[in-house]
Amino acid sequence: MGFGSLVKPDQYMEFRYKAMLGMKEARERILRVEQEFKHIFGRAHGGLLDLYKCADADVVMVAAGSVAATAMDVVDAMREKGMRVGLARIRAFRPFPHEEFRSLAGKTEGIAVLDRSFTFGAAGAMFTEVKSSIYSCQKRPVVKNYIAGLGGRDITPKILEKIFEDMLVVSKRGAEDEVEWVDVAGLPRRWR
Amino acid sequence: MTKTTIPVEEFTFPGSTGCPGCGANLVMRYMLKALGERTIVTIPACCWAVMPGYWPSNCLKVPLLYCAFEATGAAISGLRAALDVKGVEDVTVVGFAGDGGTVDIGLQALSGAAERRTDAIYVMYDNEAYMNTGIQRSGSTPWGAWTTTTPVGTSHGFKHESKKDIMAIMQAHKIPYAATVSPAFPEDFVKKIEKAKRTKGFKFIHALSPCPPGWRTNPSLSVEVARLAVDARVFPLYEIDEGKVHITRKGKGLPIVDYLKVQGRFQHLTEPEIDSMQKIVDDNWIMLLLKESSGT
Numbered sequence: 001m002g003f004g005s006l007v008k009p010d011q012y013m014e015f016r017y018k019a020m021l022g023m024k025e026a027r028e029r030i031l032r033v034e035q036e037f038k039h040i041f042g043r044a045h046g047g048l049l050d051l052y053k054c055a056d057a058d059v060v061m062v063a064a065g066s067v068a069a070t071a072m073d074v075v076d077a078m079r080e081k082g083m084r085v086g087l088a089r090i091r092a093f094r095p096f097p098h099e100e101f102r103s104l105a106g107k108t109e110g111i112a113v114l115d116r117s118f119t120f121g122a123a124g125a126m127f128t129e130v131k132s133s134i135y136s137c138q139k140r141p142v143v144k145n146y147i148a149g150l151g152g153r154d155i156t157p158k159i160l161e162k163i164f165e166d167m168l169v170v171s172k173r174g175a176e177d178e179v180e181w182v183d184v185a186g187l188p189r190r191w192r
Numbered sequence: 193m194t195k196t197t198i199p200v201e202e203f204t205f206p207g208s209t210g211c212p213g214c215g216a217n218l219v220m221r222y223m224l225k226a227l228g229e230r231t232i233v234t235i236p237a238c239c240w241a242v243m244p245g246y247w248p249s250n251c252l253k254v255p256l257l258y259c260a261f262e263a264t265g266a267a268i269s270g271l272r273a274a275l276d277v278k279g280v281e282d283v284t285v286v287g288f289a290g291d292g293g294t295v296d297i298g299l300q301a302l303s304g305a306a307e308r309r310t311d312a313i314y315v316m317y318d319n320e321a322y323m324n325t326g327i328q329r330s331g332s333t334p335w336g337a338w339t340t341t342t343p344v345g346t347s348h349g350f351k352h353e354s355k356k357d358i359m360a361i362m363q364a365h366k367i368p369y370a371a372t373v374s375p376a377f378p379e380d381f382v383k384k385i386e387k388a389k390r391t392k393g394f395k396f397i398h399a400l401s402p403c404p405p406g407w408r409t410n411p412s413l414s415v416e417v418a419r420l421a422v423d424a425r426v427f428p429l430y431e432i433d434e435g436k437v438h439i440t441r442k443g444k445g446l447p448i449v450d451y452l453k454v455q456g457r458f459q460h461l462t463e464p465e466i467d468s469m470q471k472i473v474d475d476n477w478i479m480l481l482l483k484e485s486s487g488t
Contacts, residue, residue, distance in 0.1 A: 004258030007247040015247060 027095040048097035050089040051104070053079065057086030059110035059167040062130055064090040067114065067155050074160040085164045090126060101133035110142045110171025112163055116149040123147075123179045144175040148182035159183060159191050198382050199225045207251040210243045213411025215401035215418060217243070218375035219317045220252070220288065223397075226385035227313075229253060231284045234268050236298060237261040238290035239324040240317070264289045265301030268312040284389055285312040291332035292322045295356045306365040306394045313388045313395045316358065319403035327406045331356040334426075336469055338457040339406075350460060354472070362396040363432050370396040371431035371440075376419035380429055380440050387431075400427045408456020417454055424451040425477045430484070437483040448473050 007015045031047050038044040050068075053075055054060050063071050068089040078085050088104060088111075090097065104111075111134075115124025122128060127145035134140050146163050149155040159182060166180075183191040203224035210217045216239055224231065231254045235241050241258060244250045259267040264287040271285045287305075289298055294316040302314060321339050322328040329339040334355045338344045342351040362370045369391045371384040381399075388395035402418050404411040421427040422443045429441040448470045452458040461469070 002244055002247070002250045002252075002256035002258065005244065005247045005250065005256070006242055006258075011247060 023095055048092040049100035050091055052087040054086035056084055057108050058084045059171050060086045060088050060108045061112045062088045063114045071160050074157050096129050098133045102137055105134040105137040105141055106139050108141050110167045112167040113145050115147055118147050142171045142174055144170055145179040146182050162191055198378055203253040205251045207245050208243045211405055213404040213414040215375050215414050216317045219399045219401050222378050222381045223385055226382040227284050230282050233286045233288050234259055234264055236264045236289050236293045238293050261293055262297045263301055264298050265305035269305050269310045272310055272312050287314040291318040292330040295331040295358050306367050309393045315397040317399045317401040319401045321406050323403050323406040336461055344460040359398055368393040372398045372429050374400050374418045374422050376415050420451040424448050425473055426451055436487050439484050
């Protein structure tokens, strides 16, 4: 057995096809392992997409990594003020949680994708994935991309709250700019 | 029939895509005979990255992990750490890299693994150039050799820089065991690998690996060329055991021209140039004898 061996062009398609099948299987494997973990330790972490207070949310923020923990607190604070917001935390980028996003699309009016990355000439990396996920849905919520926190710049609870507030408005009338840069010096909108 | 001490069992099967007369095939074969089945071999970019066969084939009986050119030292460190976590103690981790992937591109990862005393064996099979990509000079190409990047016939001609002394570099890391081996002396070869396997910590093996296409030699003479390298003391067989140098085979002390004349890569050398090579070989040999007698 060799891991990472040379593959000739006449076998390469078949090799990649097998890798694709493996990645397909990874989805089920991740979910199964999560169940095993839950069985042993009594807690679970949300599979490929961890949904936090999304069931009745008017708008949902999509985030990943440490900023998602901050966003959870913001969701709690805003709900206390009567705003129905939720958080969807991406835990696996490949395989991407397409099915989870499709089922989320029918339950919310707006999705705010918070990307800490930007692919020049396009948009944030997660934003394009989320949009393509829900394209085939009958009911498609408004999706807007917020670019923030590049280079480790702080994304404060205040900024997250403003993103939620913006999304609550945008979800009703549509987004003028599909992609917005957050907290950039010299831009008109104030975030801090 | 003379009885040998070399294990009978084979771990290399037919199907290697190596060239006819490839010395590296023999190096892998004898190494695995000495180490046995409970071995994982890490291979960076080098001839042996191709020689096991294209996916999904593999002519070796042991598992292989292919890694990036510069990463052999890091890959064996990771494998060892993973085995330790799993509590697997009876598996030998081997890094199996060419000379370019060792003395040039892989040197920092090798140095790191040695400094951390990673419990693994690093084998450098030395064909004295980047042979897999078309005979480009490496830091291990000897002075005087023709390669495609040190072409003869231009104003500069052959390689004018000397070969890096990787054994001295490894000795400076104060590793528990280092040795030179040759496919022409398989008994000595296997004994040293077995000793490396028994020794805890980082072990380094320098194997001379004749390359018919790169050295411009007759493929049927590979073992002979390897023997001449030892007998002409171009490649002395010795070990450095806990810092102590021990020469395991003194060789016949043949003139270097005997070694050079069977190789096309040295055909351009003039008599004075061969004389100056002889002097370097003689000086190195005296230095090695001194190291042995002084116990360093």
